[in-house]
Amino acid sequence: MRLPYIADPPPTSTPDEAEILARVQARRAPNGILPLDRALLYSYPVADGWNSFIGAIRTKSSLTTVIRELVICRVAVLNGALFEWEQHAPLLTQGGLGDAALKVVGDAGADITAKVTEEVLSVAEGAVLRYTDAITKTVRVPDEVFEAVKERFNDREVVEITTTAAAYNCVSRFLVALDVGEKNH
Template sequence: MRLPYVPDPPQTATEDEAKILASVQARRAPKPLLPLDLALLHSFPIADGWNSFIGAIRTRTGLSTVVRELAICRVAVVNGALFEWEQHAPLLQEGGLSEAALQVVGNARTDFSDVVAEEVLTREQRAVLKYTDAMTKTVTVPDEVFQELKGCFNEKEVVEITATVAAYNCVSRFLVALDVGEKNH
């Protein structure tokens, strides 16, 4: 990490900071705080907002585990966020994605239109991955990529997929810029 992590457990100076810390710890429970948390807790207001927003993305959408984790893992691959990949690829496998499909997702050069991708990923999964790539690589999503996603998911799901991709682009950029987890430098 390019900055020192805060101590674990972090010191709090106010009742508000103590509430924020308790909220972050509760979201991670029963596991301990992650290096990401120990970086974010340099700023309690940032940690609080992050915990709320990312917590909603992770636990309060209607997306399946596979759809959510496909978007997150692909952002990690495209942005080279190894810490993010290591945290989320196991969740993708637990959600039922095959090892062969995981290899395709983990290849930064895959465009998801070849025969191998079609053999190991569903139409819906490929649509999520193409959309994630467009949002992450160029921000602007071509109409045909958007229409493919919209043909597989309802409007609520499209919004939730979009928010997930956007949120985890933020996460990956934070992780890589500060080298959280010592994976990128």
Template sequence: MRLPYVPDPPNFTSEEDKAVEQRVRQRRGEKGLIALDRTLLHAPPVADGWNSFLGSIRTKTSLPTSIRETAICRVAVLNKAWYEWESHSPILESAEDVTKPQVLAVLNSSPRKPLEALGDKLSAVLAYTDAMTLDVRVPDSVFEQLKSVGFSEKEIVEITATVAAYNCVSRFLVALDVGERNAQTGPKEGGKE
């Protein structure tokens, strides 16, 4: 951690800042504030926008859990954001249409290599995530693969926004070493905040 976490509960005096904290807590539910929140809350207006945007990505898109979490977990792997991986891989594993070998493929497969074992849709999402994360510019062939496996225009926008958002998340986590995971060379069990 490069910045101390704000205390839980924070020592806010401004009613606006207290309202931001409450909105973050409301989205988190019983989990309460996590290390990411306690870092973002150093800048309450930023935390508020983050909470709204990421809340929409996580809960208001039409994407199935398997698609959304494949993209999020792949971004985490590519950016070595192990805090993100440790938070999202259990969600991916719990998706009813995802197998343990598919989760391991998201973790261990080489970038830009097609994976038949994932199936057409997850493989297309993985290729798109790799291109967006590693190259920013997506080749036409990778984009066409998303369309050819049946993703609608709405779903393509949602996949793109998810990959973009979680690249932002991973870069924030790694830059500030949120959760103290930067020393890790790969995922490890437990230790989630």
């Protein structure tokens, strides 16, 4: 990483910091904190907000594991966030996405429409990948791309797909900029 990691366990100097650290550790249990946490904990308030926001996206949304992790993994690929990919691709596989579909997600230049036609991806998965691509690459989502997602997901799910893509664009940019996990430089 481009900065030294905070010690593990991280030192705390106030009761507020100790509470924040306990929340981060609780979300990561039973595996312990990640290098990402050891970078974020330079700023306890930022780590706390991050933990709460990303924790909600990861554990409190109504999205299926496949849809959530499809978005996260695609953002990782498009932004070159290898640490993020390594953390989330196994979750996508565990969620039930097949190997051929995982290869499509991992290929930033894949023809999503062709892979839906070939039934490597479902229509819903293809719509989510095109939507994630638009959010990540250009920010603006063409109407037809939005409508394809809106036809297959309810309003809450559309918001959760959108916030997942937005949040993990933030995550990937942090990971790549600081080279968290030593994967990007």
